Amino acid sequence: MGTGFWAGIVIWLISLAMAIPFITQWWWMPDPITALGREIDRAFMWTLIGTGVIFILAQATLGYAAWKFGRRSGARARDMHGNNKLELIWTSAALVIFVALTLAGFSVWAEVRFIEQRAADPTPDRLVVEVTGQQFVWNMRYAGEDNKFGPVDFLQADDAGGNPVGVDRGHPDGADDIMVPEMRVPVNKEVELILKSKDVLHNFFVPELRIKLDTVPGLVGKLRFTPDTVGKYEIVCSELCGLGHYKMRSFLHVVSAEDYDAWLQEQAEFL
Ligand SMILES: [Cu+2]
Incomplete structure (x- = not known):
């Protein structure tokens, strides 16, 4: 048993240890709560299976090569000049696999990214929530009874007074806007x-939605989702945004339509 044999064994063991968490999925993502999230998971699984099979084959071969051709006393190393045919084969194989995976996942990706283009439907029945990231909280704004967001005036921003983004309360559109620290939405509604963002880069991320987007000062980002599972889900900031970044979290409550209406009414009464 030479060094090569043990090198081969170590390579196999390390590869196996790395593959185990993926195969057993013992520390996995939470279940998605949107149809899009499930599609993303499907694209993810295909990518994982493709790359996983190649990983196992490549490491198995590497271990075998280390074992078979490892250092032996008296043997001399041989000079090699590569093999164009093999290079061509594995480069084109990698190209085909990556292009195929990209094409397979493209529609899902486009669904999330090209939101404006598919927004052409004339009667959008969506709930619009404005989310403003701020060191180190999330501010959610609902348009209120009139369904119109009031204008924002930074001079009126007042964190302690419950108006962190500076909604113009004197304006009729702004008078009924609702500001809350946690998000509540009805189930099965888009x-x-x-x-x-009010200050620096943040990133809005809900793992169960499988979508995330940076919030950028001076820019407006858009995300859409239709949750189909009632529950409480964590909203996290996934962009290092300062010392309190680790505690910049909130919750997304997906509730029944009745519960949502009741909650909205309750919030309006606080105004
Ligand atoms: Cu942040």
Whole structure:
């Protein structure tokens, strides 16, 4: 048993240890709560299966080569000049696999990214929530009874006074806007998020939705999702945004339509 044999064994063991968490999925993503999320998971699984099979084959071969051709006493190393045919084969194989995976996942990706283009439907029945990231909280704004967001005036921003983004309360559109620290949406209804930042880069991320987007000062980002499972899900900031980044979290409550209406009414009464 030479060094090569043990090198081969170590390579196999390390590869196996790395593959185990993926095969057993013992520390996995939470279940998705949107149809799109399930599609993303499907694309993810195909990518994982494709790359996983190649990984196992490549490591198995590497271990075998280390074992078979490892250092032996008296043997001399041989000079090699590559093999164009083999290079060509594995480069084109990799190209085909990557292009195929990209094409397979493209529609899902486009669904999330090209939101404006598919927004052409004339009667959008969506709940619009404005989300403003701020060191180190999330501010959610609902348009209120009139369904119109009031204008924002930064001079009126007042964190302690419950008006962190500076909604113009004197304006009729702004008088009924609702500001809350946690998001509540009715189940099976399309939600559109308007993402903004008050200070630095943040990133709005709900693992169960499988979507995330940076909030950028001065820019407006948009995300859409239709949750189909009632529950409480964590909203996290996934862009390092300062010392309190780790505690910049909130919750997305997906509730029944009745519960949502009751909650909205309750919030309006606080105004
Ligand atoms: Cu942040």
